[in-house]
Amino acid sequence: MTYQTLEIEIRSSNAWVWMNRPEVHNALDEVMIAELTQAFNELGKNSDIRTIVLGGRGKSFSAGADLGWMKRAASFTEEENRVDALKLAHMLNTIAECPKPVIARVQGAAFGGGVGLTAVADIAIAGEYAKFCLSEVKLGLVPATIAPYVVAAMGERQARRYFLTAEIFRSEKAADIGFVHESCLDEQLDQTIEDLLSSLNLAAPDALHVAKELIKTVSHRQLDDNLMNETAELIAQQRLKPEGREGLSAFFEKRKAYWVA
Numbered sequence: 332m333t334y335q336t337l338e339i340e341i342r343s344s345n346a347w348v349w350m351n352r353p354e355v356h357n358a359l360d361e362v363m364i365a366e367l368t369q370a371f372n373e374l375g376k377n378s379d380i381r382t383i384v385l386g387g388r389g390k391s392f393s394a395g396a397d398l399g400w401m402k403r404a405a406s407f408t409e410e411e412n413r414v415d416a417l418k419l420a421h422m423l424n425t426i427a428e429c430p431k432p433v434i435a436r437v438q439g440a441a442f443g444g445g446v447g448l449t450a451v452a453d454i455a456i457a458g459e460y461a462k463f464c465l466s467e468v469k470l471g472l473v474p475a476t477i478a479p480y481v482v483a484a485m486g487e488r489q490a491r492r493y494f495l496t497a498e499i500f501r502s503e504k505a506a507d508i509g510f511v512h513e514s515c516l517d518e519q520l521d522q523t524i525e526d527l528l529s530s531l532n533l534a535a536p537d538a539l540h541v542a543k544e545l546i547k548t549v550s551h552r553q554l555d556d557n558l559m560n561e562t563a564e565l566i567a568q569q570r571l572k573p574e575g576r577e578g579l580s581a582f583f584e585k586r587k588a589y590w591v592a
Contacts, residue, residue: 336363337370338388344381345528346374353389359444360397361418368422375429382531383429384524385452386436392461395443419444420476427451427480430540432531436524437461437502438517447477449511450484453543456524458517461502463510469497485510535574535590541565 340347348370350357357363374380387393404415426433426448435452437445442464449455449463465481467474474481474494482490489508493500506514515523531539545565552558569575574590581588 332369332373334366334370336360337366339370339374341380344379344532345384346377346380346382347384347386348374350385350387350393353387353391355397356389356391356394356440357387357445358394358397358400359419360400361415363397364418364422368418368425371425371429371433375425375431378536380431381536382432382434382528384434384436384528385426385448387438389439391439391445392435392437392441393445393448394440395445395466416476423447423451423476423480430543431536432539432543434524434527435511436520437511438520440464442466443474444477446474446481450477450480454527455484455511456520456527457502457505457511457514458520459502459514460517461505461511461514462499463493463501463505464497464499465493466497468495481510533591535578535588537572537574538569538578541569 334351336350336352338349338351340349348367350363350367352358352363371383374383404412407415432454433452435449435455437449437455437457438461439458440462441449441457443466446463446465449457465474478490478494485493485508489510492498500508502511502514505511513523545562548561548565549558570579577588577590
């Protein structure tokens with residue numbers, strides 16, 4: 332598929348999805364939202380793709396909402412606003428629920444929706460000059476559709492500060508509060524991600540998907556008999572799957588599993 336706002340780069344079994352509107356700092360509009368939804372749907376179903384990296388061309392990851400889009404939205408009816416907002420919510424959920432591991436490669440500005448895109452990734456790596464801002468309240472708005480993911484990523488206590496102050500916080504602070512997994516020199520950003528991809532590509536593809544689902548299963552649940560039974564059943568099933576059998580056989584036979592390049 333040909334995209335207007337994205338560039339898809341396939342490197343071996345890894346897909347790099349580049350937001351490609353550098354002239355507007357990769358600001359989100361209705362076209363990019365639709366294309367990100369489509370790209371992650373397609374890549375998530377592609378058995379040849381093991382992992383996905385989301386990045387932005389130019390100086391910024393994503394500066395949030397496109398000004399033209401915001402102007403158009405200002406004249407929308409209540410129903411049109413609802414439909415428009417649901418498209419953004421669906422795009423974020425599509426990336427968050429992608430069966431493949433997703434890494435956010437963050438450089439420069441990640442404001443508003445750019446913070447949301449960082450939060451929906453499984454792993455977020457930020458360059459040293461990356462900066463984040465939830466600026467919505469300054470515009471009389473709130474970071475509504477991105478809120479579930481951002482709060483999950485940074486925690487409620489930190490969200491109470493940054494949702495309300497709309498202050499900019501830098502890469503090092505984002506790492507300190509756990510919003511991104513790592514902050515590194517900008518020139519080391521790609522190598523840091525390549526190292527992560529190397530680790531991810533040692534893992535069984537289906538096991539990675541199941542591991543992502545497992546996190547959702549156990550998060551915010553009390554450890555009780557039901558949860559213990561569910562997790563015991565899961566590992567029992569996984570051991571009997573072809574990947575489980577192959578992984579254990581490869582380990583004991585001191586060889587690489589078939590999914591390792």
